[in-house]
Structure formats: structure tokens, C-alpha cells
Amino acid sequence: MQKVREMRAEGIEVLALTAGEPDFTPPRAAEEAGIAAIREGRGKYTPASGTQTLREAICEHIQQDIGLSYAPSEIVVTNGAKIGIAQALLALVQAGDEVVIPTPSWTSYPEIVGIADATPVLVPCGPDHLPRVADLEAARTPRTRVLLLNTPSNPTGVVYPEATLRELGEWALAHDIVVLSDEIYAALTFDGAVHRSPLAVVPGLRETSVWIGGMSKAYAMTGWRMGFLAAPEPLAKKIGALQSQLAGSPCAISQEASVAALREGAAEREAMRAAFESRSQLVVEGLRAIPGLECAMPQGAFYAFPSLGAYLGKTEPTTGRRIDSGDDLAELLLELDRVSFIGGGAFGKPDAFRLSFAASEEVLREALRRIAARLATLS
Ligand SMILES: Cc1ncc(COP(=O)(O)O)c(C=O)c1O
Structure with a gap:
């Protein structure tokens, strides 16, 4: 590049x-809301985990699109999904822990895992670009702490079928492995594919795992730097505390724009x-x-x-x-x-x-x- x-x-x-990044512009309502927030002087610090209004809008969005129920106290708004993934890993892993990443995968995952002092364990997918439980099991050790999943996938475009998600999710749950589910492309499916979250397919994971989403891809808002994650409250609190020291708070202007995009940007x-x-x-x-x-x-x-x-x-x-x-x-x-x-x-x-x-x-x-x-x- x-x-x-x-x-x-x-x-x-x-x-x-x-x-x-999409070659489209953000929803008009998001642009207008961002401009209004600037003009009306709301470019101030916000709560460290994001405004209550945006966290409520995110809960509605996750419920409607993904079928998962979260409370605003279980949401952390982040300055992009990337830092959300990093902060979640920092909260989840210790030096020497292993994070399993099915490959091909997004370039940044192994790097971020390294920054969190953990070890990325790359497990090649089958020819259909889907991970196989037998391969994950072969890679599992007593230090395996996290399974990083990404559906729809960058770079392959594969959307994990429900049966695969069930197998992977049940395997993770059985071995106390946390799933970090990066669903940033969830809204962008086609060819008859239906997006499903492993956390919805295997409900037990909802209590242990982290769901990742954001505004960059589905709303063409890459440079607005808005991501969000959902996790059980104690974990969300821990990630929020980390964020309050690392970032202070997410961008106030982009948060207002994101509320508008989520509520009015569907078309x-x-x-x-x-x-x-x-x-x-x-x-x-x-x-x-x-x-x-x-x-x-x-x-x-x-x-x-x-x-x-x-x-x-x-x-x-x-x-x-x-x-x-x-x-x-x-x-x-x-x-x-x-x-x-x-x-x-x-x-x-x-x-x-x-x-x-x-x-x-x-x-x-x-x-x-x-x-x-x-x-x-x-x-
Ligand atoms: C799979 C995946 N996750 C996360 C991100 C990061 O998104 P954000 O712009 O919200 O940091 C990207 C961006 O390329 C991506 O491809």
C-alpha cells in the first residue's frame, strides 16, 4: 500500500x-449528528465506556441483528474495533497464555495477541476456509485461553454456518476457552448466507465470551474510529477500567454520529x-x-x-x-x-x-x- x-x-x-474500507459515505443522519455535536459544543469527555444513549442504541442493535440480549452496563464503546479487541485481550490473557486463531485471518490478530504478551497459535482452516474442531483440539494446551473467531471473515469472505459455530462453541465451552467473536462484518452478508453469532448459537458462551462489532465496515465510518464490544458485566467493567486509563473515553462526536447511524442508517x-x-x-x-x-x-x-x-x-x-x-x-x-x-x-x-x-x-x-x-x- x-x-x-x-x-x-x-x-x-x-x-x-x-x-x-468501503468506498461509500456514512449515513447522512450520522454526518448531520456529528456536525450538530460539534456546533453545539458537545466535543467533551464522555463516560469511559461510552455514553448511555449510544450503549442503549448498541444493545438494541445487537438484540435486533444478532439476537443477543445485553444491558448497557455490559457494553464498552471503543475507538474502533481494533483497540476493542486489544483491550479485551489485555483483560483476558496473561503472559504465556495462548490464543488460537484459525487462518487465513486478519493480519492484525497475531500482532495484537503479541502486544497482550500472549502467544498466537495459528491453526489452518480446511479447504472450505472453516476451522475444524479436530485441528483446534490438536492445538489445545493447558495454556489455551482464547479462541478468536471472525465471521464473516476477512480475508476469505466465508460466513460460518450454524453447525460449525455450534461445534466450535461447544468445544470452547467444554474447555473453558473464551471466544472473542469479531463480527464487524455481520451486516454485510450475501449469496443467501445468514450471519449467526457463536454466542447466540451456544448460549453458554454469552456468559464467558466477548462480542465485537463496530461502525467502520457496515456504516462506512472507518475514520470515525467507533467500535463496541459486549461482555458479561465484570469483564466489561474490567475492559472499561483499562480503557479509562488508555484512551480516557471514546470520541464524543463519533458517538453521537453512531447513535444516528444505528437508529436511522438502515436504508x-x-x-x-x-x-x-x-x-x-x-x-x-x-x-x-x-x-x-x-x-x-x-x-x-x-x-x-x-x-x-x-x-x-x-x-x-x-x-x-x-x-x-x-x-x-x-x-x-x-x-x-x-x-x-x-x-x-x-x-x-x-x-x-x-x-x-x-x-x-x-x-x-x-x-x-x-x-x-x-x-x-x-x-
Ligand atoms: C476482521 C476485522 N476486525 C476488525 C477490524 C478493525 O476495525 P476498526 O476500523 O473498527 O478498528 C478490521 C478492519 O480491517 C477487520 O477486518
Whole structure:
């Protein structure tokens, strides 16, 4: 992404399929509420765990969308989901504890686990991008403390089916393992997929585990830095106490905007979801039309995660460069074709690459054309 910035600074046009943020604007009501909060002088400190009004709106949202019942005292509003995950881990783990992360996974998880002084234990998913209990069990030790789940998934776009969630959740519960369930893409599902939370599928987890959500993805509010988590009250209090020393309080302006987005932003959220659904079809059809490339249909988030398949080990004739990974392909396409995407190495699956479809259909079509043309030259 740094390279893309440099190329753009030199005036080179790059078709970027790298973004982890929607190319949409926040709901209008959120923008208006943010402006009103500024104009009316409410940019002040708030309670450390967030305003009562926003925590009530979050409870309504979690009840309605996820089917989980929480009280405002069990909610912590955070400055983005990322710091929420970090603070939850800081509250949950001690030095030497292990956190199991099914891979491919979001790049930041192992790093955040490391910051919390715990050890990330990466467990590869099956070919369907779903974790298997037998693999988790093989990775379990007396120090296993947390299972980090992410559905819909970044980078694979897989939405965990209920049966999988039940198996994983029951396994975690049976072994006193806390589930940290990152559901930040929950509202963005398609292809007939239905989002379910492991905490709703296995109700016992509600009493031990942490649910993570936020405004960045579903409401196109990445830079507003608003996330939230739900946890049993003693744990929520502990995380809130940590936050009061680390961040003071979440951003007051963004909190007011988030209340408006949650209560009045449903139509805009749905329009964005529908756009991602139609782009997902465009992207996957384009990828599947390339002989030898393999790509599962994403069912959520806004990424496709194809495997290099038959192209692994092939060479680009003009440069003589061998393609041994998705990272190699990403470098080649950026240099020769001005198309950027992220190699799978960052997500724990080097033979794959991630295409974000947070870009216009025109950009996506042209990028796919260039990818297909370049792959056709490899031998
Ligand atoms: C799976 C996942 N969780 C959490 C986040 C962080 O979101 P936020 O912007 O709220 O910190 C991201 C952002 O890329 C993500 O992909």
C-alpha cells in the first residue's frame, strides 16, 4: 500500500483493490449528528465506556441483528474495533497464555495477541476456509485461553454456518476457552448466507465470551474510529477500567454520529450491502473465467480470496520472474499492470491473494481484465 501511495505521488494511476474500507459515505443522519455535536459544543469527555444513549442504541442493535440480549452496563464503546479487541485481550490473557486463531485471518490478530504478551497459535482452516474442531483440539494446551473467531471473515469472505459455530462453541465451552467473536462484518452478508453469532448459537458462551462489532465496515465510518464490544458485566467493567486509563473515553462526536447511524442508517447500510453483493458476483465471475484460478464465492465482507492454483511456480517471460506466492503476483501486477491487491502471506495463506471489491464496477472490470491478461502470459 505504501508502494501504491508512492506511485500515485509520482502521478502513476493505479487500480487499487487493496482497501479494507468501503468506498461509500456514512449515513447522512450520522454526518448531520456529528456536525450538530460539534456546533453545539458537545466535543467533551464522555463516560469511559461510552455514553448511555449510544450503549442503549448498541444493545438494541445487537438484540435486533444478532439476537443477543445485553444491558448497557455490559457494553464498552471503543475507538474502533481494533483497540476493542486489544483491550479485551489485555483483560483476558496473561503472559504465556495462548490464543488460537484459525487462518487465513486478519493480519492484525497475531500482532495484537503479541502486544497482550500472549502467544498466537495459528491453526489452518480446511479447504472450505472453516476451522475444524479436530485441528483446534490438536492445538489445545493447558495454556489455551482464547479462541478468536471472525465471521464473516476477512480475508476469505466465508460466513460460518450454524453447525460449525455450534461445534466450535461447544468445544470452547467444554474447555473453558473464551471466544472473542469479531463480527464487524455481520451486516454485510450475501449469496443467501445468514450471519449467526457463536454466542447466540451456544448460549453458554454469552456468559464467558466477548462480542465485537463496530461502525467502520457496515456504516462506512472507518475514520470515525467507533467500535463496541459486549461482555458479561465484570469483564466489561474490567475492559472499561483499562480503557479509562488508555484512551480516557471514546470520541464524543463519533458517538453521537453512531447513535444516528444505528437508529436511522438502515436504508443506506442496505444499499451498500446490495452493491457489495453485486460486485462480489462480478469479481468471482471474472476470476472464475480465468482458467486454473480457484475462487470460492464470498458470502460476506467485501473480499474475494482466490488461490493461485495452476499458476504457482510459473514464470513471467519478459522479466523472468517466478510466481511462487500471491505476494509475488501482487508485486508483478503492481509493477507491470498498475493493479494492486494484497498477497495472501499477510493473512497466513501465501498461495492466495485478496481482492477488495471496495472499488467501482468499472475499476473492478478493468483490474480483472489486466489480471487475466497477465496470467495468460505466464508459462
Ligand atoms: C476482521 C476485522 N476486525 C476488525 C477490524 C478493525 O476495525 P476498526 O476500523 O473498527 O478498528 C478490521 C478492519 O480491517 C477487520 O477486518
